[in-house]
Amino acid sequence: MFFHNRIIFTIILLLSTSITQASDLAKEKRWAEQVVDTIFDGEPVTLKDGELGFLAIFTPSSTSNSADAAIILHGLGVHPDWDQVVRPLRTGLPENGWATLSLQMPILANGIGYEEYAPLFKEVPGRIEAGIKYLQDHGTKRVVIISHSLGAAMGAYYLANNQPDPVKGFVAIGMSGGGKSTVMDNVMLLKSIHVPVLDLYGEIDLDSVLSSANQRRQSIESRKIPASSKRSMQIMVPGADHFFDGQNEVLVKEVLTWLGGL
Numbered sequence: 001m002f003f004h005n006r007i008i009f010t011i012i013l014l015l016s017t018s019i020t021q022a023s024d025l026a027k028e029k030r031w032a033e034q035v036v037d038t039i040f041d042g043e044p045v046t047l048k049d050g051e052l053g054f055l056a057i058f059t060p061s062s063t064s065n066s067a068d069a070a071i072i073l074h075g076l077g078v079h080p081d082w083d084q085v086v087r088p089l090r091t092g093l094p095e096n097g098w099a100t101l102s103l104q105m106p107i108l109a110n111g112i113g114y115e116e117y118a119p120l121f122k123e124v125p126g127r128i129e130a131g132i133k134y135l136q137d138h139g140t141k142r143v144v145i146i147s148h149s150l151g152a153a154m155g156a157y158y159l160a161n162n163q164p165d166p167v168k169g170f171v172a173i174g175m176s177g178g179g180k181s182t183v184m185d186n187v188m189l190l191k192s193i194h195v196p197v198l199d200l201y202g203e204i205d206l207d208s209v210l211s212s213a214n215q216r217r218q219s220i221e222s223r224k225i226p227a228s229s230k231r232s233m234q235i236m237v238p239g240a241d242h243f244f245d246g247q248n249e250v251l252v253k254e255v256l257t258w259l260g261g262l
Contacts, residue, residue, distance in 0.1 A: 022120045023106035028054060031079040031104065039081060041091045047103070047134055049126035055104040056131060057081055058138075059094045067141035069099040070259075071131045073151030075174070076114060080104050084243040085148045085173060085251065092252035098259065099140065101131050105154055117150060118181035124154045125162060132164055144169040144259065149176075149242065153184050160192035169262050171198045171255055174205055174242045177212030187212060190219035196231040198258045200251075202240030209242065231261055 032055040036044040042059035057080050061068075070093055074086045080102035081087055090102045105127060106120035128145070135143055143166040147155035152172035159170055170193060178186035190197065197220050201209050217234045235258075237250060244251040 022108075023123055024109050025052075027077075027107055027109060028104060031055070031107075035079055035081045041094075042100075042102075045134070047127070047130040049123065049130050052126075054127060054130075055080060056134070057090060057100075057102045058134070059090055059100045059102075061094050061097050061099045063095065063097050065139075066097045066099065067139055068097065068144075068259075069101060069135045069140040069142070070144045070146045071128065071135070072100055072102040073105055073128075073145065073147035073155050074102070075149030075151050076117070077107050077110065077112070084245065088244075088248035088252055089146060089255065092248070093256065096252075096256050098144075098256075099135070101135055103127055103131050105151060114150060114176075115179045115181070115184075118179060118184055121154065121157050121181075121183040124158050128155075128158050129162075129164070132166055136166060141166065142262075143167045144171065144262070146171040146173070146255065147175075148173045153178060153186055153189075156186050156189040156193065157183050159195065160189040163194050167195060169196045169198070169259070171200060171258065173200045173244075173251075174209055175199060175201065175212075175216060176206065176208035177215060187215045187219050190216060191223055193223070194225050196262060198232070198255070199234040200254060201234075201236055202242060202244060202247075203236055203238050204241045206242045233258070 042057045045056050045058050046053045047056045072090055074080055074082050090100045093100050106123045132143055145155045152175035175186055178184040199216050220232050240247050
């Protein structure tokens with residue numbers, strides 16, 4: 001089965017290279033070929049943003065036929081089964097009643113920094129909306145978006161400009177204040193998000209995360225949103241770094257506790 005999926009992903013991504021996109025499609029292809037043969041929990045699927053095929057990993061809830069699911073957005077330059085933050089959430093949430101769909105987000109070549117990702121944000125809505133549609137087609141009624149680092153900026157950008165009814169919450173892990181581009185200005189974007197937000201970060205997180213924590217909290221608290229959407233909070237996890245190394249169980253527990261109150 002995995003060999004068959006690998007062929008499908010390779011063909012789709014090779015065909016996609018003729019489409020003008022900012023994402024490094026050759027790198028996406030390499031990630032897809034590497035990832036699909038190593039997945040033990042979950043199933044690789046191909047989603048489409050228009051004509052572009054991209055990798056996602058769907059992991060159903062192992063405890064129930066829950067209609068709740070989380071879309072997971074990875075950080076800078078990696079893939080939807082990354083072993084830090086992404087995989088622990090992708091596999092840990094289904095053990096507690098939440099299906100997950102981890103998306104391959106637009107990426108650039110190795111060594112390219114955060115600020116250079118701004119032009120790729122135009123590709124973000126199509127990928128997230130393809131994920132929402134996939135989940136709805138598979139019986140999901142309630143969706144949350146859970147994101148890490150650059151993925152948190154992408155999620156904030158999407159939710160600040162779109163209000164899809166199925167999305168009921170947003171978890172931003174290791175979110176910085178953002179970049180110089182307005183599409184990456186997380187402090188401003190947070191003010192326009194209309195669903196509950198969990199801003200989760202570590203005590204020894206990156207400087208860009210720690211230095212903007214108060215501004216992000218103020219943005220979340222300043223929002224004029226309905227009373228039913230005010231279950232927002234900021235949590236600092238003692239001893240945790242940007243990737244929650246050695247604290248996977250704490251990470252999953254914090255997210256699940258917050259989800260339980262939605």
